[in-house]
Amino acid sequence: MTAEPSGEPVLRVRDLGTGYGDLRVVWDVSIDVWPGEMTVLLGRNGAGKTSTLRAVTGLNKAVAGSVELAGADVTRAAVHQRVRGGLGYVQEGKRVFHKQTVEQNLILGGYTRGMSRSALRAEAGSVYEVFPVLGEKRGLLAGSLSGGQQQMLAIGQALMARPKVLLLDEPSGGLAPVVMGEVMRQVARLKERGIGVLLVEQALEASVRVADHVVVLDMGRVLFSARKDEIDDLSVLREAYFGKVSGGSSDAGKSSGPT
Ligand SMILES: Nc1ncnc2c1ncn2[C@@H]1O[C@H](COP(=O)(O)OP(=O)(O)O)[C@@H](O)[C@H]1O
Numbered sequence: 001m002t003a004e005p006s007g008e009p010v011l012r013v014r015d016l017g018t019g020y021g022d023l024r025v026v027w028d029v030s031i032d033v034w035p036g037e038m039t040v041l042l043g044r045n046g047a048g049k050t051s052t053l054r055a056v057t058g059l060n061k062a063v064a065g066s067v068e069l070a071g072a073d074v075t076r077a078a079v080h081q082r083v084r085g086g087l088g089y090v091q092e093g094k095r096v097f098h099k100q101t102v103e104q105n106l107i108l109g110g111y112t113r114g115m116s117r118s119a120l121r122a123e124a125g126s127v128y129e130v131f132p133v134l135g136e137k138r139g140l141l142a143g144s145l146s147g148g149q150q151q152m153l154a155i156g157q158a159l160m161a162r163p164k165v166l167l168l169d170e171p172s173g174g175l176a177p178v179v180m181g182e183v184m185r186q187v188a189r190l191k192e193r194g195i196g197v198l199l200v201e202q203a204l205e206a207s208v209r210v211a212d213h214v215v216v217l218d219m220g221r222v223l224f225s226a227r228k229d230e231i232d233d234l235s236v237l238r239e240a241y242f243g244k245v246s247g248g249s250s251d252a253g254k255s256s257g258p259t
């Protein structure tokens, strides 16, 4: 059971709309993320998850609605202002620099997020507290890490800037199911640091296990949104998620599917 969230969400998305040129792909999306909690945004391939995240970060323009970060309206703010305001983002399929060491990757991550040189090394130490395996391997080439460890390193790069809320776009993408569970457990540890996490996933079971809130997106709209402890029966969720899948080509089959 999770306690009722106290205070205000660190990220409040209201009636968000976005698209590409004249093509609208997201309508009326509302999502809350509380400090120290995880909201999972589920949806099949093409549902509009990445487009939603990009509109939250400012990489895509919000054509409707609003984005509030730590109480401030950032709907029209530049990407770097949002980063400075505490927004972290790990893009889908994020790759680390294989020929740099783990520590060099972290330092580059902080540097590209506008951190001062003096702060970089100290901050790497706090990333090692979150992901001890990265500390153990700090001097090794990132290319020598396992897939799951490389994903942790990509998340570690975003942690360098001390985000208040972290957007993770399919961190389990391309990983074996057993590794995926491990990455989910590690991601859940970010909550202990008081970070709010917005986790985008296609895999229902593994992500809902570590979630406090669940939002299902389909065809650019919210189909389902609830606190996890209000969901008595996961089958309601599975139905919202898989209901419209009529066999065939959907990537949603990557999860265990309806039973
Ligand atoms: N750069 C782009 N230009 C035009 N359409 C895009 C672009 N990126 C995504 N789309 C379209 O937007 C819709 C939502 O895509 P996306 O947000 O990537 O979904 P998801 O992350 O849930 O798989 C899809 O129909 C996709 O084809």
Ligand SMILES: [Mg+2]
Pocket (backbone or CB within 6 Å): 049, 050, 051, 092, 169
């Ligand atoms: Mg995507």
